[in-house]
Amino acid sequence: MKASDLIPKIEGVYLALLLENNCPEYAVYLINERTDIMEGIIVTSVGFGEDISAEKPMKTAMLRHSLEILLPGEFARIEMIVPEVFGLYNEYWVSFWIDDVLYDKKFLFLPNSVKVSAMKELPKFNKKGILLT
Template sequence: MKKDIEILEIKDVYVAIVRQWNTEYEFHDWNAFIINDKDVDLEMVLIVSKGSDETRKTPIMRHKLEKLPAKSCAKIEFMPENLLELSNEFLVTFFENNRMFDKKFVFEKNTINENVIAEVPLMTDKGVLGK
């Protein structure tokens, strides 16, 4: 039953939108990553992403990782410049030691830019962490 399912709060797992150099096009790209800063592996990681504002909305994107090892990260998707003008949400669900965890990471519209990038856990590139 639904009341028997305990969904716990996520700690030490992040979604970051990171600015990276694209050597093929010689341009900086923005990419969304999931970061596992825990000492344990995450299993069956499900990520649902979408973007919207008052007049526009993106299709819903779904991503799945069978396993995200401890102290690692994985690219979720490329973020074109026009997508950064929207509010973007990433709903992350995963299992850790047979327990379900769930969190929505939000990037408000126009909050992802070069002026606010900072260090991101486990990565050499800088970016913005979702709230």
């Protein structure tokens, strides 16, 4: 048996980056479209890449967030995000429990992929944003 066979596949958990109130404020949301309750949720976020002007590696501080539960069909705001980091890779690791099984999923916003022109209307929020699956 391969080690990858032991890792449960995660479906129905998404991350959305939304333009808040049609102004230059952005927020990241965790979405539970599963039929299960997500519990003991931990989300870490970090930005990394290269500072083009100085031609050297760049990394933001790692932020950690927690939620007790997220019911089926619910979403929760994880953090605000500033446009100054959109030129970096923005990585989010989401860990949570369902029925005594630990799940992990990585979401990655690529450098310069967050643009208003790339945003679509997300009906769940009635706002424009980018959805990662």
